Amino acid sequence: MHLAGPVTRVVSLAPSLTEIIFAAGGGHMVAGVTTADDYPPAVNTLPTFSALPVDYENIVALEPDIVFASDQINSARDAQSFAALGIPVYFFSISGINNMLDAIDRMASLLSTETSVSDSLRHSLDSLSQLVHQFSHRPTTLMLVSDETLYSFGQGSYIHDLVARAGGTSVTAQLARRAPVLSDEYVLIKKPQVIIGAFGEDYEASDLMMKHPTWDVVPAVATSKVHSIDAGMFYRPGPRLVQGTWQLARLLHPHLTP
Amino acid sequence: MTRTIAVAAALCALLLLSVGVAVSVGQDLGAGAVRSVLQHHLLFGMGDAPDTTADRIVWLLRMPRALLALLVGGGLAIVGAAMQTLVRNPLAEPYILGVSGGATAGASLFYLGFLPPLVSKSLSMPVAAFLGGLAAITVVYLVAGSARRVSVARLLLAGVAVAALMSSLTSFITLSSPEPDKLRAVLFWLLGSLHYATWDTLAIPAGACTIGFVALMALRRPMDAMLLGEEAAQSLGVSVETTKQLLIVLSAVVTGTLVAVSGAIGFVGLIIPHAVRSVVGVGHQRLLPVCFAAGALFLLWADLAARFLLPSEQLPVGIITALCGVPFFLVLLRRSGYAFG
Numbered sequence: 136m137h138l139a140g141p142v143t144r145v146v147s148l149a150p151s152l153t154e155i156i157f158a159a160g161g162g163h164m165v166a167g168v169t170t171a172d173d174y175p176p177a178v179n180t181l182p183t184f185s186a187l188p189v190d191y192e193n194i195v196a197l198e199p200d201i202v203f204a205s206d207q208i209n210s211a212r213d214a215q216s217f218a219a220l221g222i223p224v225y226f227f228s229i230s231g232i233n234n235m236l237d238a239i240d241r242m243a244s245l246l247s248t249e250t251s252v253s254d255s256l257r258h259s260l261d262s263l264s265q266l267v268h269q270f271s272h273r274p275t276t277l278m279l280v281s282d283e284t285l286y287s288f289g290q291g292s293y294i295h296d297l298v299a300r301a302g303g304t305s306v307t308a309q310l311a312r313r314a315p316v317l318s319d320e321y322v323l324i325k326k327p328q329v330i331i332g333a334f335g336e337d338y339e340a341s342d343l344m345m346k347h348p349t350w351d352v353v354p355a356v357a358t359s360k361v362h363s364i365d366a367g368m369f370y371r372p373g374p375r376l377v378q379g380t381w382q383l384a385r386l387l388h389p390h391l392t393p
Numbered sequence: 394m395t396r397t398i399a400v401a402a403a404l405c406a407l408l409l410l411s412v413g414v415a416v417s418v419g420q421d422l423g424a425g426a427v428r429s430v431l432q433h434h435l436l437f438g439m440g441d442a443p444d445t446t447a448d449r450i451v452w453l454l455r456m457p458r459a460l461l462a463l464l465v466g467g468g469l470a471i472v473g474a475a476m477q478t479l480v481r482n483p484l485a486e487p488y489i490l491g492v493s494g495g496a497t498a499g500a501s502l503f504y505l506g507f508l509p510p511l512v513s514k515s516l517s518m519p520v521a522a523f524l525g526g527l528a529a530i531t532v533v534y535l536v537a538g539s540a541r542r543v544s545v546a547r548l549l550l551a552g553v554a555v556a557a558l559m560s561s562l563t564s565f566i567t568l569s570s571p572e573p574d575k576l577r578a579v580l581f582w583l584l585g586s587l588h589y590a591t592w593d594t595l596a597i598p599a600g601a602c603t604i605g606f607v608a609l610m611a612l613r614r615p616m617d618a619m620l621l622g623e624e625a626a627q628s629l630g631v632s633v634e635t636t637k638q639l640l641i642v643l644s645a646v647v648t649g650t651l652v653a654v655s656g657a658i659g660f661v662g663l664i665i666p667h668a669v670r671s672v673v674g675v676g677h678q679r680l681l682p683v684c685f686a687a688g689a690l691f692l693l694w695a696d697l698a699a700r701f702l703l704p705s706e707q708l709p710v711g712i713i714t715a716l717c718g719v720p721f722f723l724v725l726l727r728r729s730g731y732a733f734g
Contacts, residue, residue, distance in 0.1 A: 318419075
């Protein structure tokens, strides 16, 4: 990729990439963010534009030197449109936590920034893996997106890697489709010991029972191991995945020391 | 007479067999688990107490779902047959008077939190859907009817127009919803799913289907006469306007209730009456009971197919009814010298 000069203004088309720019030390260069962005708090004061569908007019008005896109959200057609507008686009493909850490390094080199947190994040993951290594118990875990319609994660999702790093076993790892909608029956058969999802604040096992009355015999529900988490730390492939993995480990192993 | 009894017995046996298959298909529960659960519940606690997980799955999830499939399929099929008779148009189906559009808009409004809190507190999603359906069909009826008679052409046009209006309203509501989780739930409901079946929710659709079936059977002779045209029916001594009004009310009650519990499951009410007519003829005496059985079986097997295709997941049955039903229907149309009415 050839850029006309040093990059001073950037625009990201995905909330995960915005977080990666900030982690790579380029937060001051962000000229605008999508309407879905909510982290870090600094984005709240920036101009916003719609990313789905891409609001080209507003993005051109922000005069970015480069636009960052995610191949999970944006299509090649978006790239053509930006090419026609004379704005270079850089596509990131992030499929897991290692990949995400590499993306922070790549972002730092693209933006020629000095400070990057990727090393400390890697270090944090290493110390977690040493702690988790002590536990022989690996609770079976069901990760959900929502409680009513049971959107979950199948083969190829990085969520299973997160659960494994946190010392658990994801029960949906073998499902063939990437974004399955589970049947109530499947959960009854798999008998997960812990159920975790982005269910909102103050969520309890009894709330899940209201939506799925037959689950009283599911171990996670019977022993009140139903936890709600912040979607941004788990389901957005950004730097906070590391923080999320730690939180997950504490939920799965309440005795975890630090 | 003996032939009628034989056919009825065969259909009943087929229904029982299909329910048996429906409660056995899905996640593997281990040998004998399904039988043990059924024995326990149907033979008043005989045999060993079944495994609790198997019991939950077979008796609390699969069984009510199978029964709801029978009710929704059967109910939509008889209402479809009645609507085709009412408007004397082969394209008619239970949703032609805007019920499903209205129900969908009502459910979306409720679900995505666009109703004032005071209203939404006293409602549930099925009730909101039912009221939406009722509102739509009332508008259609008021547009189509005058003091003395209901115009069929105006009924059809008003139905199409109101359905289009409601569908754009639904699109607007879903697109402007700020809550992605609820949006997913609504999308599932829009496609038609039997996933929400429980024993408690079966009573109301069962009641609506019974009322619908009994009332339509009572109207079988006026409906036969209406196939000849309104004037001919009038000259045969049928009070055409009363019949039309009764059919509209029945359609609103039955379709509204069924859509409220399962979403707008398509094509059952359109293709089953045609398929059945090509076998038993146009007389409502035979058409209605066979329609009910055929619609019930069709939806049950469509739901089985949905569960078989993705055993661990949910696939809205509305997708399957269109996918399997329409090619079958096209073949039927092509092969038989079928003529409507």
